[in-house]
Each structure stands twice: as structure tokens, then as C-alpha cells.
Amino acid sequence: MRTVAVTKIGSLRDPDESARGRIGIVEMPDQPLGPEDVRVRVAYSAICGSDPHLAEGFFGTDVPIGLGHELSGVVEAVGDGVRTGVRVGDRIAGNFLRFCGSCGPCRDGRQQFCEHIADYNRPGMAETVTWHESQVYVLPDSVSLRDGCLLEPTSVAVRIADKTRLRVGDRVAICGGGPIGQLALQVMRLHGATSLTLIEPIAARREMALAAGAEHVIDPLAEDQAARAAEITGGRGYDVVVDASGSTRAVRGLLDLAARGGTVVYGAMYPHDFEMPLNLSDFLYLKELTLTGVFVSPYAFPRAVQLLPHLDLAALTGTVFPLDQAVEAFAAHLSGEHPKVLIRCNDLDEGPAA
Ligand SMILES: [Zn+2]
């Protein structure tokens, strides 16, 4: 089965070609279909901002490392012990992680720390993927396969919203207008956020946010971000500040934007060795800030499925490459010129709308 994979560890942006990481298409064995498993013919698999970090060896260096965790597809086989009711022909998306349900963390309401989280983490930027039935969610009829591959990033936006403990009417700022930032913005808007602000240096991403319901945008390179934030919030600061940029430069100023008693969610991946100074007196004593992060998104998928029809996803799913052009697709992703890059793994689209 053809699978997109990291074939050489290294930064995909390394100017030195001999050191640069590499993406390729490799042949990987079909996964076995266990009794509780579902085999999915993959329609679309989206490139994630985390994929280049995998190429850098963030989660291990044994190549090839199969990629793809944001996918949609059509069920082509189910094991004979499947009990969720999912059937051959169903249009689905899902969670690339299976939470076992039996380990200590799973039993304690903390599935994100499941001790067997890697067991079913299989590459989905491939012709097929086989998942446990608990990973699979049927897409609403109104959501195309093309938009449906955004279920997983939408689940991350839901999880970010959960971690903010947002109250209706809270003032919210989001730093970073990539896919997670845009989806988080839409989720926060539905959640009753006010003074909703996107902080983002790229103009096209600010425009996209305004079209999707942001009330304000700040260009952190051209404007004084703290002064704009004070102006927008009447000097109080934001009750909720979310980082979706993963930028070590961008995160430094975010604590200054938070209101007293506010919550700051670091909702991205950061370099292993990145450390940020933290003035405990200012931010934890005087301002009583809550600082938190997001690793993966347990308990968020059922609600993400419900939200999909209410989100404007088309702006994120406009760029599509066929599977055999996966290398070009990654180059397009790295160029930063596309909001999101999708790979069409099989031609399964239904009707002209998709
Ligand atoms: Zn992702």
C-alpha cells in the first residue's frame, strides 16, 4: 500500500540539501483487520503543521515514518466484532489515536495519557488505513469528504476551547492564523467569545479570520500588539489567550495580553529545548493566570463532529494534490502560501459539490 512517509530525518527547511529531511512515497504492508477494526479507503489526508516536526525526529527517528492523521474516507471492510454500527460504504473521519480504555490513565478520565496510545496510530496519508472502531466517526451528510478531513484539527480546536474554560462573553485573543488558529477562532465564536481577535503577521490569514467572524485582527510585526490589545479590551486584557502559532517569538508577549484571572492556552507544539521566562510575581501571584497546554484531544471528537456543519471549512480545503505528488504537496505546505494542503489518496468524491 502506497504511503507518504518521512524517508530521511532532518529539517525540511534546511538550506543544506545534504542535511535536509526528505518526504517520499513508500510501500507499506496492509494492516491486519482485527475483529473490532474498520478498514477505510482514504479520500483526503491533510498535511499538518506537526508533520515537519516528525521529519525532524520529534517522535522518533526510525525511518520510514508514515504520515497522515487528518483524514476522511469511506469504509471498505469491518471486522465481525464491530459494535458501533459503522458499515461498509459509510463516509467517515476519525481520531488517529485509539484510547485503550483499560490502562490507568484511561480509567482515570485522562485518555490523552493512555499507555497504549501508539498501538493504532497508523499512517493515514495512504491508500487505506485500518483503525479500531472506537476511532471512527461517521460524517454528517452535509459535510463533504474534502471538508471532513478537518475533523481531527477541529477536535484540537474543541480541546483548546475546553482547556480555556471559556465563559460566554469572555474576551478572547488567538495568536496564529494557521488552520488550528482559524478553527479555534470559529469554535470560540460559536462558544460566545467577545472582542474576538486574531494576532497574525500574514495578511491573507487575517482576512480569512475576519471573514469567519473575528472582530479584530492585529499584525504583530506592524503594530504595537499590547497597545492594540489594551485598546480593544478597554485596558482589561483578554480573559482567554490562545497560542496556535507554535512560534517561540510570538509566545513571549502573550502573557502581557491576558486579563487578571485569565487563562492562557499554549495550543501548539514547541521545540524540545525552548524555555520561556515567567515572572511568577506578575503573572501567577498578582494576575492569578492559569497557564495550560494541549497534547491530544480526548473526549472532543463527538462534539467536533457536531460542529463540522457549522464551520466554514471551504477556505481551508482549497488546495489539493494527488497522492503521487505528495512531495510537491509538502513543498506547497512549506511555502506558507496555502492555508492548508490536502492530499487526495483515492478519488472517492461524491457529486459535483465536493
Ligand atoms: Zn495535526
Ligand SMILES: [Zn+2]
Ligand atoms: Zn489506555
